[in-house]
Amino acid sequence: MYWRTLHFLTYFGDSMLLIPTAIVMAGLIGWKNSDRRAVWLWALAFCTAGAVVSLSKIAFMGFGLGSAHLNFTGFSGHTAMSATLWPVMLWLFSGRLSENGRRFAVAVGYLIPVLVGVSRLLLSYHSVSEVVTGLILGFTLSTAFLVSQRRSRLQGFSSLQLCVALLLPLLLLSHGRLATTQQFLQRLSVQIAGIDHPWTRADLLKLRQ
Numbered sequence: 001m002y003w004r005t006l007h008f009l010t011y012f013g014d015s016m017l018l019i020p021t022a023i024v025m026a027g028l029i030g031w032k033n034s035d036r037r038a039v040w041l042w043a044l045a046f047c048t049a050g051a052v053v054s055l056s057k058i059a060f061m062g063f064g065l066g067s068a069h070l071n072f073t074g075f076s077g078h079t080a081m082s083a084t085l086w087p088v089m090l091w092l093f094s095g096r097l098s099e100n101g102r103r104f105a106v107a108v109g110y111l112i113p114v115l116v117g118v119s120r121l122l123l124s125y126h127s128v129s130e131v132v133t134g135l136i137l138g139f140t141l142s143t144a145f146l147v148s149q150r151r152s153r154l155q156g157f158s159s160l161q162l163c164v165a166l167l168l169p170l171l172l173l174s175h176g177r178l179a180t181t182q183q184f185l186q187r188l189s190v191q192i193a194g195i196d197h198p199w200t201r202a203d204l205l206k207l208r209q
Contacts, residue, residue, distance in 0.1 A: 009119040013078025015179035035152035045141040049084040062193030071127035076134035083113035083138020096156030
């Protein structure tokens with residue numbers, strides 16, 4: 001039960017869930033928000049998170065650029081991407097709530113990535129430095145987006161609209177299929193660097209000995 005809970009929590013940061021959800025959110029932001037720039041600002045924030053995470057992983061796996069002292073091999077993608085998405089998603093769906101209700105919803109959006117980060121640590125997928133920097137990256141981007149929308153008018157969702165909007169994320173959560181982005185980045189890193197094998201955490205930690 002404990003491990004199932006951790007894997008369930010960590011899936012809230014998986015690209016298989018977050019990328020389709022981010023695309024759905026772009027459409028909903030354009031529909032429900034008075035600020036017509038918001039769609040592009042959201043796309044910029046989410047894509048920036050993905051690009052920075054990917055570049056940090058390619059830099060390490062292809063060229064060994066990391067920190068043995070901090071046990072850092074690149075930003076935690078699950079943590080960074082979830083910290084970018086969930087605060088914005090909970091804000092988006094809080095349009096019909098009171099001011100305090102909206103604040104609570106956004107607070108939950110900030111809590112979810114923290115739980116994702118803790119699950120990544122407990123499952124031994126990442127180090128503390130990778131999770132913390134992932135949170136900083138994602139929260140910076142999501143907060144910047146939310147600040148940009150402080151004067152926008154957000155329409156609420158009816159119960160039916162909310163059910164339809166959440167259909168795809170709920171289907172993905174129930175299916176639980178994992179993305180293969182890490183394997184793709186490993187192959188890409190090897191090709192870019194022209195090496196036989198990607199750098200690993202074990203290779204990095206040897207430098208500390």
